Amino acid sequence: MSRFSLYFALCSHRQLTETSPTMSMSSATGVFLISLLSIPILWVVNHSGLIGGNPWGIVAAGYASLLGIPAVTYFVIREKRVKKDPWFYVFTVFAFSSVVDLVLCLEMDGMISGFSEFYMKEGEPYLGTAYGIMISYWDATAHYSMYLMMVAAIAWNEQYREVGLYWVGSLLHSMIVFMPGTFIGKFANEIRPAILLNIPYVVVPVVAGVKYLQSRPDSQALSKEVKKVQGTSLLKRPLDVLLMLFLLVSIGISVIRGLAVLDCPWEVTKMYAKEYEPYLEDRTAYPVIQMLVYLFYFVPYYLAAMYGLVQPGCGWMSDWALLFAGAAAQGQFSHIGSSFHGRTRFTRRVPEATSLEFWVINLLLAIVPQILAYRCVKYPAFFTRSRNQAVNGVKESPSKKKQ
Numbered sequence: 001m002s003r004f005s006l007y008f009a010l011c012s013h014r015q016l017t018e019t020s021p022t023m024s025m026s027s028a029t030g031v032f033l034i035s036l037l038s039i040p041i042l043w044v045v046n047h048s049g050l051i052g053g054n055p056w057g058i059v060a061a062g063y064a065s066l067l068g069i070p071a072v073t074y075f076v077i078r079e080k081r082v083k084k085d086p087w088f089y090v091f092t093v094f095a096f097s098s099v100v101d102l103v104l105c106l107e108m109d110g111m112i113s114g115f116s117e118f119y120m121k122e123g124e125p126y127l128g129t130a131y132g133i134m135i136s137y138w139d140a141t142a143h144y145s146m147y148l149m150m151v152a153a154i155a156w157n158e159q160y161r162e163v164g165l166y167w168v169g170s171l172l173h174s175m176i177v178f179m180p181g182t183f184i185g186k187f188a189n190e191i192r193p194a195i196l197l198n199i200p201y202v203v204v205p206v207v208a209g210v211k212y213l214q215s216r217p218d219s220q221a222l223s224k225e226v227k228k229v230q231g232t233s234l235l236k237r238p239l240d241v242l243l244m245l246f247l248l249v250s251i252g253i254s255v256i257r258g259l260a261v262l263d264c265p266w267e268v269t270k271m272y273a274k275e276y277e278p279y280l281e282d283r284t285a286y287p288v289i290q291m292l293v294y295l296f297y298f299v300p301y302y303l304a305a306m307y308g309l310v311q312p313g314c315g316w317m318s319d320w321a322l323l324f325a326g327a328a329a330q331g332q333f334s335h336i337g338s339s340f341h342g343r344t345r346f347t348r349r350v351p352e353a354t355s356l357e358f359w360v361i362n363l364l365l366a367i368v369p370q371i372l373a374y375r376c377v378k379y380p381a382f383f384t385r386s387r388n389q390a391v392n393g394v395k396e397s398p399s400k401k402k403q
Helices: 002-012 022-035 038-048 055-076 086-108 117-122 130-155 161-184 193-214 224-230 238-261 267-275 286-310 317-340 352-378 387-392
Strands: none
Touching (some): 022 086, 038 086, 038 117, 055 086, 055 117, 086 117, 086 130, 130 161, 161 193, 161 286, 161 317, 238 267, 238 286, 238 352, 286 317, 317 352
């Protein structure tokens, strides 16, 4: 699913076809090689006992990397323009962390050993849950791919705003579910100082999100072609009609799942949790928070998106479609994986008799936001906001002719 969820981001990203300086290529490659340093570092720390049984030592080592990795990057990268961009160092540190997550989840699934026993014991034991493992896989694949795309864009002096918005939505969503779920779930009494290592993963995407949203392209005069598109009724836009229908279905599913985790007495919610998604009742509380996020954040967004598909000139549609597409991809990947993972109790896994329905429901919730985002980014004419609309705050009728 990670390939599909990244598809529209790759399509919306401008093709890097111009001839690039050798130094730019070495800058992007250097970040990739620096990120791989996390593997030997984890092995050495795990076997040397440098941190020992000191939980605060893990915190100190984690934040030391926030300074150490950028310092190494500064001396490795030679191009002055790249060295002056602070986001290049941010994405380098996060790429380093993504490889750490790859090692952690592979060891938790028994594919490797000898790298992270110290961290799972004294750091963040809740990462050993099914949900913790799945968000680590997502960070190690999807987020890592996005970090490399963005550092390459910086090195080649290209824009990466769309990919950045997708990443912000994905990372923020994982934190919105992961942090509260950890504090109220069965691991609430096992929280250690290493939880503080998650602070940058909350603060940085918020800062980046504000930056990307504020850098939205300026409004422009509407061309005749754009006015013609905006004057087309919904019934003559079959893709938008289908999106409207799928959004309505998504709203219904999100409401049922949200009410189910709130112990609603309705028979339909009880039946859904028992027959289709028993993982919603898992003691880790991550699925509970996930469903509440859908109920209180995604449902309002779906309603707003439906409005944006009807009313022309909603310039915010593309940005928020990217944010929620990233959030939906991360959320559904983690939720689907956790529902089948071996670390989830057998009685909480997807029943074999309803597995087909489970896949249809959850793939719908994953794919629809991706299609909506692709439609908004690839064909933005209907959402183009004219300069007059931006100044006056009044939507000009698409059919209004020039005086």
